[in-house]
Amino acid sequence: MIPDDQVDEVKLRADIVDVIGQFVDLKKAGKEFKANCPFHDEKTPSFYVVPDKGFYKCFGCGESGDVFTFVQKRLGLDFVESVKHVAARAGIEVRETRQRDPDEDPRRPLWEAMAFARDWFVRQLEGEGGAEARAYLDGRGIDAATRERFGIGYAPDEWRALREAAAMHGISDDLLFDVGLLTRSEKVPEPYDKFRNRIVFPIEAVGGKVVAFGGRILGEGGKGQPKYLNSPETALYHKGEILYGLQTSRHAIRREGAALVVEGYMDLVALAAGGFENVVAVLGTAMTPEHAKLLRRYTQRVLLLFDSDAAGLKATFRSADVLLTEGLLPLVVTMPEGEDPDTLVRGEGPEALQRYLDQSVDVLDRKIQILEERAWFDSIDRRRGAVDRLLPTLRAVRDPTLRDLYVDRVAEKTGLRRETLEAEMEKADRPGSRASGTPAAPQPRPRPRDPSPSRRPHVSAEMTFLRVLAQDRERREEILERAFHFIGAEDFKDEVDRAILQLFADAPELGAVPAGLDPVVATRLEQLLAAPVREGQLDHAGQSADDAIRALRAKRLGREIDDLQARIEAETDAAEKVRLMQEKQRLHAEKRELGPVGTGDYARRHARRPNRGE
Numbered sequence: 001m002i003p004d005d006q007v008d009e010v011k012l013r014a015d016i017v018d019v020i021g022q023f024v025d026l027k028k029a030g031k032e033f034k035a036n037c038p039f040h041d042e043k044t045p046s047f048y049v050v051p052d053k054g055f056y057k058c059f060g061c062g063e064s065g066d067v068f069t070f071v072q073k074r075l076g077l078d079f080v081e082s083v084k085h086v087a088a089r090a091g092i093e094v095r096e097t098r099q100r101d102p103d104e105d106p107r108r109p110l111w112e113a114m115a116f117a118r119d120w121f122v123r124q125l126e127g128e129g130g131a132e133a134r135a136y137l138d139g140r141g142i143d144a145a146t147r148e149r150f151g152i153g154y155a156p157d158e159w160r161a162l163r164e165a166a167a168m169h170g171i172s173d174d175l176l177f178d179v180g181l182l183t184r185s186e187k188v189p190e191p192y193d194k195f196r197n198r199i200v201f202p203i204e205a206v207g208g209k210v211v212a213f214g215g216r217i218l219g220e221g222g223k224g225q226p227k228y229l230n231s232p233e234t235a236l237y238h239k240g241e242i243l244y245g246l247q248t249s250r251h252a253i254r255r256e257g258a259a260l261v262v263e264g265y266m267d268l269v270a271l272a273a274g275g276f277e278n279v280v281a282v283l284g285t286a287m288t289p290e291h292a293k294l295l296r297r298y299t300q301r302v303l304l305l306f307d308s309d310a311a312g313l314k315a316t317f318r319s320a321d322v323l324l325t326e327g328l329l330p331l332v333v334t335m336p337e338g339e340d341p342d343t344l345v346r347g348e349g350p351e352a353l354q355r356y357l358d359q360s361v362d363v364l365d366r367k368i369q370i371l372e373e374r375a376w377f378d379s380i381d382r383r384r385g386a387v388d389r390l391l392p393t394l395r396a397v398r399d400p401t402l403r404d405l406y407v408d409r410v411a412e413k414t415g416l417r418r419e420t421l422e423a424e425m426e427k428a429d430r431p432g433s434r435a436s437g438t439p440a441a442p443q444p445r446p447r448p449r450d451p452s453p454s455r456r457p458h459v460s461a462e463m464t465f466l467r468v469l470a471q472d473r474e475r476r477e478e479i480l481e482r483a484f485h486f487i488g489a490e491d492f493k494d495e496v497d498r499a500i501l502q503l504f505a506d507a508p509e510l511g512a513v514p515a516g517l518d519p520v521v522a523t524r525l526e527q528l529l530a531a532p533v534r535e536g537q538l539d540h541a542g543q544s545a546d547d548a549i550r551a552l553r554a555k556r557l558g559r560e561i562d563d564l565q566a567r568i569e570a571e572t573d574a575a576e577k578v579r580l581m582q583e584k585q586r587l588h589a590e591k592r593e594l595g596p597v598g599t600g601d602y603a604r605r606h607a608r609r610p611n612r613g614e
Contacts, residue, residue: 002083005111006094009207010087012247015297016067017051017254019089023074028518031255038074039063052251090297110236113166113175114202114210120165121153121200121213130154133199133218140266141346146273149248150201155215157197160190180212180231198229201265203237203283204247206294212237214244214265214283228264230284240288243295244268244281250298252277257519258301260333260357261287261319262341263312267305270342274350287319292326300520303360305333305341313370320363321396329402329520332366333357362523364393364406368413377413387414387424394425401463401497405527461551462497468545469504470528477508479545487552500525550594557591 017026017033026033026049037047037058046060057064063073071082080096087094124130125147133154137147146152155162166176173191176182183194198215205211212231231237245268253259256278262268268281282291295302302323306312320330333356335344344353361369367390371377376386390410397403407425411418465483469476489505492498499521504510513526564584571577 002080002094002096005209006087007083009205009209010083010090010092010094011054011067012207013092014067014086014090015051016054016056016070017049018297019067019086020049020056020070022089037061037063051254107235109175110179110234111209113171113179113181114236116166116169116171117162117179117181117213118151118153118202118210120162121155121195121202122151123153124156124161125152125154125199129156136218137199140270140342141273142269143273146269149272150245150269151210152269153200153202154218155193155195155198155200157218159192159196162193162195163191178234179236180234194231195229201244201269203231203242203244203265205236205242206247206250208247209236211242212239216266228284239283239285241290241294242283243291244283245272246280246294248272249278249280253280253295253298257299258303259295259299260303260305261295262305263307263315267341270345271353274345274353276350276353282319286315287322289322289326292323292328295323296326296328300327301329301331301523303331303333303357304363305335307340308335308337317363317367317393321392324363324393324396324402325398327398329399329523330363331360331523332363333360334366362527364390364409367393368409383414387416387421390414391424394421400460401466401494401524402527404460404463404467405524405531408531409527461548461555462492462494464544465548465552466497466500466504466528467531468548469501470525470531472545473509473511476504480505480508483545483549486549487556491552491556496521496524500528554591554594557587557594561587561591 020026021033024035024038024047026035027045029048031050031052033049033051034045035047035049036042036045037060039047039058040061040063042060047056047058047063049056055064055066056070065073067086068079068082071077071085072079075082075085077085084094125133137143137152142152163173163176163182166181167173173182177191181194182191184191195213195215197218199218201214201216202210203212203214212234214231215229217225217227217229230239233239244265249259249272258278260271260276260279262271262279262281264281264283268279271279280295304316304319306316306319316332320332323330335341335353335356339347341353344356371386371389376382376389387410394403394406394410397406407418407421410416411421414421416424468479472479484505489498489501492501496518499518503514503521503525507514511529513522513529517525561584564580564587568577568580568584571580
């Protein structure tokens with residue numbers, strides 16, 4: 001058996017869209033996702049997945065259930081096996097017990113201590129002794145409903161109030177030490193409460209269990225008292241793996257298509273009180289890859305709302321690079337100097353913050369803006385320094401389409417050739433390079449880099465084709481008509497690229513980003529349409545398009561050949577095997593006929609030959 005708390009944790013942390021999307025081609029439909037039902041034949045989609053509520057339903061055949069039900073029915077697993085399958089997908093390790101004995105969970109006493117502390121802190125806030133704390137929160141715009149939603153409490157200005165209350169409930173000092181609620185000092189023999197005279201915010205893992213607490217001092221505090229204080233790392237709490245507020249905001253993040261990231265719990269709670277639900281906070285640590293992976297379960301688009309001072313900008317750009325490395329799209333929100341999300345919402349209202357959110361810019365564009373404001377492009381020596389400041393972001397991005405757009409943008413802004421910039425990107429990864437931050441030892445003068453196409457880093461065929469469509473508006477319809485004789489949208493494996501191709505196909509005259517698009521699609525399309533066109537580039541657009549068509553056609557033929565080979569190996573009928581082998585030879589011949597990429601004449605020579613599927 002798998003304990004109930006583990007089952008609940010897996011269900012809460014699992015991305016039902018991701019799990020079902022392994023087997024079904026889900027399409028976003030408002031807050032839901034739809035597809036043709038995998039449990040019966042149909043031509044019109046009637047199968048819906050509702051991520052906010054964690055269930056699916058087919059209105060055609062009536063099949064419905066949660067993520068475990070789907071896996072059981074689709075893969076023929078029993079319940080325990082289905083939980084294990086979903087847990088593995090979500091990166092959760094589950095344990096089995098011989099019987100449903102909660103005492104077999106070694107962490108159960110820790111969870112109980114944290115649950116007790118949370119309830120006790122809430123009682124202190126809502127009781128007679130919490131009047132000053134409640135008044136403080138009211139003054140910050142945090143009403144009773146918001147306090148209840150986030151489980152906000154109060155630690156009274158007493159040395160051992162929590163310790164004594166816990167002892168009356170059989171919770172030992174050792175246990176309170178283990179979860180970071182007690183601390184010691186060489187000056188006094190007795191342990192004492194870690195949180196005193198503080199507004200207390202429970203920090204929950206996705207799943208709803210309290211793993212730590214954060215405290216904001218009430219008033220200005222005394223000498224040596226930090227304004228904010230968090231639990232230490234424990235068996236339950238690893239700060240680099242927890243985002244405050246994700247438990248309550250994850251459905252809103254998926255619904256809005258974006259996450260707002262702030263620096264602390266006060267900012268988050270203030271935004272939630274102002275109506276912004278898709279917010280998370282990092283707590284006393286920099287953005288980590290684990291944080292980014294958590295966000296990636298729910299969105300690709302992340303808006304960073306850190307302070308605009310030097311330290312805040314440093315944290316913003318460092319966080320953005322981590323997000324880029326994990327395949328996310330970071331945008332920077334720039335607020336007025338001296339303002340943070342909390343003060344802005346309280347001072348000017350939610351609509352003021354919304355204006356700044358609407359003006360958010362891609363992280364690379366924000367870096368370039370700052371460099372322009374500080375005249376980093378005005379001279380050769382400073383331009384060299386500007387390149388060094390942009391390289392970390394270029395190196396961090398993993399999305400090939402976005403990487404190509406970034407390189408184009410920096411090359412255009414700095415006046416460098418792509419080849420030179422790409423060489424700098426490679427050099428920046430080597431220990432001792434000036435971009436790595438380590439002083440470089442004297443090196444021999446490198447040989448001139450060969451700028452021939454065979455030495456340039458690979459740009460995907462999909463990206464090449466979309467760039468031609470974006471830049472050559474006059475010939476876009478002609479290029480699309482020629483392309484669709486040989487390829488289709490299904491040859492674009494990236495769903496964002498596929499959506500952009502469909503937009504161009506539906507509206508060949510498209511010159512601006514339409515309203516109402518998915519934010520990730522809108523951002524990438526805007527970057528494509530705004531990419532600079534270098535001198536003479538359009539003269540070769542037709543050849544570039546044909547090269548991309550040919551490369552995509554070759555990929556499709558390769559897949560079809562692989563499928564045929566698998567069928568040949570499984571086929572037992574001799575005559576059918578011969579027929580399949582002949583078909584495979586024909587596809588090989590067609591693939592050879594494509595010739596090497598770069599000749600630019602295949603599509604023109606075969607423009608009237610339709611696809612076999614037409």
